[in-house]
Amino acid sequence: MQSPADFAGRCITVAGLGVSGVPAARALAGLGARVTVVNSSDGERERAQAAELEQLGVTVRLGDGDTLPEGTELVVTTPGWKPSSPLFAAAGKAGVEVWGDVELAWRLRGPDAADWLAVTGTNGKTTTVRMLASILEAAGLRTAAVGNIGVPLVDVVLGEGQPDGASYDVLAVELSSYQLHWAPSVRAHSAAVLNLAPDHLDWHGSMAAYAADKGRIYEGNTVACVYNAADPATEELVRAADVEEGCRAIGFTLGTPGPSQVGVVEGILVDRAFVENRQQQAQELAEVSDVTPAAPHNIANALAAAALARAYGVAPAAVRDGLRAFHPDAHRIQHIADLGDVRYVDDSKATNTHAAQASLAAYEHIVWIAGGLAKGATFDELVQKSAARLRGVVLIGADRALIREALARHAPDVPVVDLDRTDTGAMSEAVREASRLAEPGDTVLLAPACASMDMFVNYNKRGEAFADAVGELTARDH
Structure with a gap:
């Protein structure tokens, strides 16, 4: 923890604008740096941000x-x-420290700062953090979902983004592997790593480095x-971590x-961790039906x-x-429509094979819409499973x-429609073809297992295109 006065007059370089760079630069300037x-x-x-x-x-x-x-x-x-x-090579040569925006926020916390409950993982971070914030709110705690989601942490610790200026009790903090790499001082009250699968290896250099940052x-x-x-x-x-x-x-x-x-028994979420006698007792927390989806x-x-x-x-109730109050963001296993006893589901957020595998496991019979930018991924394991x-x-x-090649190796009898298109209009044709392949009781699932930028600005736009295409089917049928 550092005093805001420690930054006055210091020459500080902020690398990058965007969602976190602008708040960091604004905060540091406000501290006199x-x-x-x-x-x-x-x-x-960028020019508009620079002018501000x-x-x-x-x-x-x-x-x-x-x-x-x-300087x-x-x-x-x-x-x-x-x-x-x-830039970082030059900083290292000059003996200059490099912090991430999360590290800066951690150092700027006041003496009565809120505790951090932190979440990372290859997939599911945002959903888990928003679920956690919903639970904390239900407990009557002043909280927010922050970090790699929502309000930038720098703004939070400096008191911005709170409607009445009151301080938070506890924060639900999403942290990406990028943020953790540059945050050596962060010490959470409690933290979770949801899962680990190859992702962002071009940034980290290896799976070992990626896991270490997580x-x-x-x-x-x-x-x-x-x-x-x-x-x-x-x-x-966990075993490798140095904890209190x-x-x-x-x-x-x-x-x-x-x-x-914590786990599941006969459709009930139960706790055998935070009970008086965890060898013999279990506390009911919620029902599986309280979770959507x-x-x-x-x-x-x-x-x-x-x-x-x-x-x-937090109490079990x-x-x-x-969990009952929580509803997931769009494009995360989002039910779009039921047409002719076929369910249409948008999981455009499944931008890697690990996320797509979880999505595919949720349904019994699927017509799968997939593809995009692979980011170096391979698909054999996903198709096999x-x-x-x-x-x-x-x-x-x-x-x-x-x-297509992984399907030929591991699912040669599954019909495949290969659309030789990368324009945004391809989604309408994809949904029409999927509708043709689907039988009553099936799910048409957009779970691309790939990034979207070859065809769309982001996964949100891809999901919207899917929903629009399903809407076209609805209009055609009526």
Whole structure:
């Protein structure tokens, strides 16, 4: 923890604009620092952001993200900048520290700062953090979902974003692997790693480095390190972490929980971790039907959120009420329509194979719409595990051939429609083809297992295109 006065007069470089760079630069300028922002791109949006910051006395250099400004005493980076960036090499050579925006927020907390309940993982972070915030609110606590979601942490710790100016009791904090890489000092009350699967390896350099950055979330935990009992890699991260004396490892499982776990028994979410006699007792928290949607991976998210809330002392009734009140964001296993006894579901947020596998596991018979930018992924394991559920597959996007080849190897009898298109209008044709393949009782599922940027601005636009295409089917049928 540092005094705001420590930043007055210091020459600080902020690497990047965007969602977190602008608040960081604004906050540092408000603390009296001499701030320079460097940003590689120089577009209309960046110029508008630069104009806003320049009114606060911040210097902004657009189109140059490689050169370290002369006199820099500290670099604060936004999450997307790779550790291999020339700017950081120059900082290292000059003996200048590099912090992330989360590290800056942690250092700026006041003496009565809210506790952090932190969540990371390859998939499910945002949903789990929002579930957790809903549970904490149901317990009567002043809270917010922050970090890699919602209000930037720098704004939160400096008192912005709170309607009445009152302080928070506890924060539900989503942290990405990028943010954790640059946040060596963060020490959460309790934290969870939901799962680990290859992702962002171009940024981290290796799976080992990616996992190590995820594992930073457990460092210094005081009460609970929550891990996925079905994913041994998450438990290994707990074992490797340096935590406070008395901090416990708490597992979550879709099966019957053992002592120090939360899990599921006959449709009931139960706690055998935060009860007086965990060898012989279990506390009912909620019913599976209280979770929306009640897909297996979303039940796992709910259990992780419940474990963190229970670690903070939240009563069982608040877990139930918070889960009942929670509704997922759009494009996360979002039910769009039922047409002719066929369900249409948008999981455009499934941008990697791990997320797509969880989505495919939620339905018995599926016509799968997949494809996009593979980001170096392979699809053999995904297809092998899902083949028995596939009624048909419709492929779109730049790297669809990788999925087609995996289907040929592991599901050769499944009908495949390969759409040789990467324009945004391809989604309408994809949905029409999927509708043709589907039988009553099937689910047409958009779970691309790929990024969207070959065809769409982001996964939200891809999901909207899917919903629009389903709407076209509705209009055609009526």
